[in-house]
Amino acid sequence: MSYLQSVPPHDLEAHLADHDSKSVLRFITCGSVDDGKSTLIGRLLVDAKLIFEDQLTNLGRVGSQAAANGEEIDLALLLDGLEAEREQGITIDVAYRYFATSKRKFIVADTPGHEEYTRNMVTGASTADLAVILIDSRQGILQQTRRHSYIASLLGIRHIILAVNKFDLVEFRQSVFDEIARDYRAFAKKLGFVSIQPIPISARFGDNVISASQNTPWYKGPSLLEYLETVQLDPPEAERSFRFPVQLVMRPNADFRGYAGQVASGRISVGEPVVVAKSGQRSTVKAIVSFDGNLATAAEGEAVTLVLADEVDASRGNMLVAPASRPFVADQFQAHVIWFDANPMLPGRSYILRTETDSVSATVTALKHQVNINSFTREAAKSLQMNEVGVCNISTQAPIAFDAYKDNRATGNFIFVDRVTNATVGAGMIDFPLRRADNVHWQATDVNKGARAAMKSQRPAVLWFTGLSGSGKSTIANALDRLLHARGKHTYMLDGDNVRHGLNRDLGFTEADRVENIRRIAEVAKLMADAGLIVLVSFISPFRGERRMARELMEEGEFIEIFVDTPLEECARRDPKGLYEKALAGKIANFTGVSSPYEVPENPELHLNTVEEDPIALALKIEAFLDRQMEDK
Amino acid sequence: MSLANLRRLEAEAIHVLREVVATFSNPVVLYSIGKDSSVLLHLAMKAFFPAKPPFPFLHVDTRWKFREMIKFRDRMARELGFNLLVHTNQDGVDQGIGPFTHGSNLHTHVMKTIALRQALEKYGFDAALAGARRDEEKSRAKERMFSIRNAQHGWDPKRQRPEMWKTYNTRVGAGETMRVFPLSNWTEFDIWQYILQESIPIVQLYFAAPRPIVQRDGMLIMVDDERMPLDPGEEVADRMVRFRTLGCYPLTGAIDSEAATVPDILREMLTVRTSERLSRLIDTDEAGAMEKKKREGYF
Numbered sequence: 001m002s003y004l005q006s007v008p009p010h011d012l013e014a015h016l017a018d019h020d021s022k023s024v025l026r027f028i029t030c031g032s033v034d035d036g037k038s039t040l041i042g043r044l045l046v047d048a049k050l051i052f053e054d055q056l057t058n059l060g061r062v063g064s065q066a067a068a069n070g071e072e073i074d075l076a077l078l079l080d081g082l083e084a085e086r087e088q089g090i091t092i093d094v095a096y097r098y099f100a101t102s103k104r105k106f107i108v109a110d111t112p113g114h115e116e117y118t119r120n121m122v123t124g125a126s127t128a129d130l131a132v133i134l135i136d137s138r139q140g141i142l143q144q145t146r147r148h149s150y151i152a153s154l155l156g157i158r159h160i161i162l163a164v165n166k167f168d169l170v171e172f173r174q175s176v177f178d179e180i181a182r183d184y185r186a187f188a189k190k191l192g193f194v195s196i197q198p199i200p201i202s203a204r205f206g207d208n209v210i211s212a213s214q215n216t217p218w219y220k221g222p223s224l225l226e227y228l229e230t231v232q233l234d235p236p237e238a239e240r241s242f243r244f245p246v247q248l249v250m251r252p253n254a255d256f257r258g259y260a261g262q263v264a265s266g267r268i269s270v271g272e273p274v275v276v277a278k279s280g281q282r283s284t285v286k287a288i289v290s291f292d293g294n295l296a297t298a299a300e301g302e303a304v305t306l307v308l309a310d311e312v313d314a315s316r317g318n319m320l321v322a323p324a325s326r327p328f329v330a331d332q333f334q335a336h337v338i339w340f341d342a343n344p345m346l347p348g349r350s351y352i353l354r355t356e357t358d359s360v361s362a363t364v365t366a367l368k369h370q371v372n373i374n375s376f377t378r379e380a381a382k383s384l385q386m387n388e389v390g391v392c393n394i395s396t397q398a399p400i401a402f403d404a405y406k407d408n409r410a411t412g413n414f415i416f417v418d419r420v421t422n423a424t425v426g427a428g429m430i431d432f433p434l435r436r437a438d439n440v441h442w443q444a445t446d447v448n449k450g451a452r453a454a455m456k457s458q459r460p461a462v463l464w465f466t467g468l469s470g471s472g473k474s475t476i477a478n479a480l481d482r483l484l485h486a487r488g489k490h491t492y493m494l495d496g497d498n499v500r501h502g503l504n505r506d507l508g509f510t511e512a513d514r515v516e517n518i519r520r521i522a523e524v525a526k527l528m529a530d531a532g533l534i535v536l537v538s539f540i541s542p543f544r545g546e547r548r549m550a551r552e553l554m555e556e557g558e559f560i561e562i563f564v565d566t567p568l569e570e571c572a573r574r575d576p577k578g579l580y581e582k583a584l585a586g587k588i589a590n591f592t593g594v595s596s597p598y599e600v601p602e603n604p605e606l607h608l609n610t611v612e613e614d615p616i617a618l619a620l621k622i623e624a625f626l627d628r629q630m631e632d633k
Numbered sequence: 634m635s636l637a638n639l640r641r642l643e644a645e646a647i648h649v650l651r652e653v654v655a656t657f658s659n660p661v662v663l664y665s666i667g668k669d670s671s672v673l674l675h676l677a678m679k680a681f682f683p684a685k686p687p688f689p690f691l692h693v694d695t696r697w698k699f700r701e702m703i704k705f706r707d708r709m710a711r712e713l714g715f716n717l718l719v720h721t722n723q724d725g726v727d728q729g730i731g732p733f734t735h736g737s738n739l740h741t742h743v744m745k746t747i748a749l750r751q752a753l754e755k756y757g758f759d760a761a762l763a764g765a766r767r768d769e770e771k772s773r774a775k776e777r778m779f780s781i782r783n784a785q786h787g788w789d790p791k792r793q794r795p796e797m798w799k800t801y802n803t804r805v806g807a808g809e810t811m812r813v814f815p816l817s818n819w820t821e822f823d824i825w826q827y828i829l830q831e832s833i834p835i836v837q838l839y840f841a842a843p844r845p846i847v848q849r850d851g852m853l854i855m856v857d858d859e860r861m862p863l864d865p866g867e868e869v870a871d872r873m874v875r876f877r878t879l880g881c882y883p884l885t886g887a888i889d890s891e892a893a894t895v896p897d898i899l900r901e902m903l904t905v906r907t908s909e910r911l912s913r914l915i916d917t918d919e920a921g922a923m924e925k926k927k928r929e930g931y932f
Contacts, residue, residue, distance in 0.1 A: 012899060012900055016899065020639055022638070096767045096817075096818070097768075098818070120793075120795060122797060123795045123796050126797035247652065248654060250684060261651075262647075262648045290679070291678060291682040292679075301641060301644055302640070303643075303644040303647035303648050303651070352804070357655075409798065410798065413798050415800050421806075422805065422809075424802045427795065
């Protein structure tokens with residue numbers, strides 16, 4: 001659509017060069033449901049004659065029912081491309097549209113207003129320079145206006161157009177406009193926008209969309225399109241530091257070793273020095289290789305391959321940087337996190353943290369506070385629910401290289417990925433590294449795990465019994481413990497109830513506390529395995545994510561998941577501690593299997609059936625499994 | 634950040650191509666021989682230079698492509714030395730499925746969608762790159778760069794992952810695959826401008842020439858072989874036409890045009906009043922057609 005013109009240019013080459021070098025403005029439209037975002041973009045494209053005839057005709061066909069009812073064509077249908085969107089009359093997902101005028105090129109992300117789809121609004125905002133925030137002039141500033149303004153500011157958008165829409169419905173009264181503009185400016189003061197331009201608009205009838213409206217003679221400002229075409233974006237920043245996240249090490253043959261990636265900021269020329277961020281190794285750039293011949297310089301945004309003068313150790317996830325100005329390298333930092341998933345963010349749970357090219361295990365060590373999007377005040381919280389924003393301390397399993405998000409959008413961002421579903425569950429903007437990590441170092445010890453295990457003539461193992469309350473975990477573990485002890489094995493048993501009397505007495509049974517409960521036990525089991533012991537862990541451990549986290553803490557083959565599979569009815573019948581009776585009577589909150597979920601293991605090493613076999617027989621089975629494992633070794 | 638437009642789009646696509654190679658074990662490029670595929674192929678040659686692209690190129694052959702396309706495909710594979718795989722749904726061939734006998738919908742489902750699924754499973758590909766662009770069609774405007782498909786290859790728009798910055802979530806579960814669209818942010822005009830700038834070879838069918846044409850249902854259909862049945866009263870006549878998109882010849886309409894070079898095409902596009910997909914029968918055979926096809930595993 002970007003290329004409609006009434007007359008073909010005389011000089012095509014000059015036209016193309018001009019077209020190619022036009023500045024690109026990336027913007028989003030946001031606001032509450034039914035504020036008319038899709039209609040506004042539709043109106044803009046139609047009035048500026050940027051829509052193809054067949055698309056308009058097709059719109060007529062889809063909208064013919066509306067037309068039959070005497071309504072005009074619904075312009076939103078130009079953008080709402082999904083069936084569910086047309087059925088419900090709302091925007092679910094981001095639609096990207098591309099258009100150009102004689103002055104500028106535009107990429108617009110039409111983002112959803114519905115709170116449920118905030119994640120899709122964030123998707124559009126992460127790469128935008130400007131946000132058009134729509135307001136229904138009859139309603140004024142709503143919660144979604146605040147939420148979207150806050151998220152826009154958090155993601156680094158610095159320019160706002162306040163489109164005060166449906167202005168025909170308030171008789172084009174200036175007082176309404178002035179009041180909304182004043183309210184918005186007052187509320188947005190804390191958000192640090194560089195410019196806010198309010199415009200009175202009727203997307204339905206086109207007032208002030210591409211040209212000044214007769215209906216608002218008192219309004220002297222620009223129309224929407226005029227403003228989009230001319231708004232001054234941030235002046236070209238003073239040269240930023242060179243950052244090159246290594247994406248791929250290219251080794252097509254023994255003679256060539258190149259680092260492929262996209263320059264995140266700054267520029268680099270052949271002969272200039274660079275440093276490998278994580279190790280501090282130095283080298284210089286020997287060549288910048290490209291298909292079209294070697295380059296002398298590579299600048300921000302370019303995807304290139306760098307060849308260095310020395311053999312340094314830099315792999316995917318590392319960063320080549322300017323020696324004089326290095327990024328942070330740390331395994332603990334503070335960040336603002338937006339949560340997307342229906343399952344809340346729980347401190348202590350292990351997620352995969354992904355930066356542009358790095359990927360590590362990470363946990364939120366502290367949720368310092370969440371941000372109230374109405375008042376921007378800090379509020380205490382134990383977990384982050386879907387669409388909430390919080391400030392968190394994060395700890396990663398290995399150090400990552402990064403900048404503060406406010407200094408560099410590309411090197412200061414990350415996403416959280418759920419280990420089980422692989423869904424993108426959160427997005428983060430890094431604030432700063434935490435210094436406290438600097439003074440805690442691993443103490444190297446001379447007597448190691450192997451030596452300790454050898455002295456005991458055994459191979460350490462963590463036998464992780466999982467199953468419902470009353471399934472028989474502790475009974476079987478106890479029987480196995482006696483068998484092993486009788487054979488001279490060095491063992492220790494960690495029982496859920498016992499640990500809750502000591503180490504974990506501060507924890508309750510909420511989801512967050514259960515995650516922390518398991519995290520601590522997994523760490524203790526790891527220390528005991530390091531001491532050479534065979535550890536029997538008997539915990540309900542209802543969530544796959546935590547069991548996987550525990551497994552990943554241990555060495556390969558060391559973690560043996562034992563699923564004590566007893567049906568709920570049978571557990572409730574046995575009810576050794578009288579807990580089911582209370583739980584079913586509603587007297588215990590968060591009781592696994594009754595009022596809290598149990599996620600069945602997918603691939604346990606051992607799957608025990610307690611209805612058909614007794615605990616001693618099952619313990620013997622596990623012992624036989626262990627013996628086989630020892631032989632394999 | 635002031636890279637010129639094409640340079641910016643090129644860098645973005647190369648970044649995505651490399652990201653796929655860095656994070657998937659068995660990727661493939663779906664090569665459909667059209668202009669977008671040709672650009673994608675060119676970008677793949679650039680992305681891994683001095684090495685060759687480290688993945689094969691797969692053509693799903695419905696047996697109803699223009700003959701010129703097949704010749705062009707084989708020539709490109711020979712000249713550039715890439716690994717070309719061709720897959721056809723043999724069941725469909727055995728049943729004699731074709732657009733004239735079974736209609737565009739069934740033909741596309743059996744010979745493209747099912748065939749693609751067969752090929753992905755046969756080779757165990759975990760990521761499939763393709764040249765789809767968001768400006769082609771409204772439901773494509775909603776696709777992510779990295780688009781997850783379930784074990785049945787289905788697309789669920791509500792399960793799309795949020796995609797922030799250039800930080801892509803490339804993890805897939807057992808049986809799941811990823812469709813990847815490095816040209817998402819390109820427009821038709823960008824594609825042509827890039828073809829001009831980089832002198833990328835494309836099939837001659839994109840350029841105007843006299844071709845044997847039948848007018849049917851408002852579309853200009855080229856008679857590419859003897860399999861095309863003529864209705865009573867229909868006549869084949871030579872007509873100066875070219876194609877804006879290429880697919881199965883019975884389902885792809887030509888446009889009247891004099892544009893015989895890439896600059897001619899660019900000039901023509903500056904005055905064109907209709908969208909490129911108007912000439913694709915399969916997009917308009919029912920409301921929400923593209924989205925339905927994508928849910929089933931089509932692109």
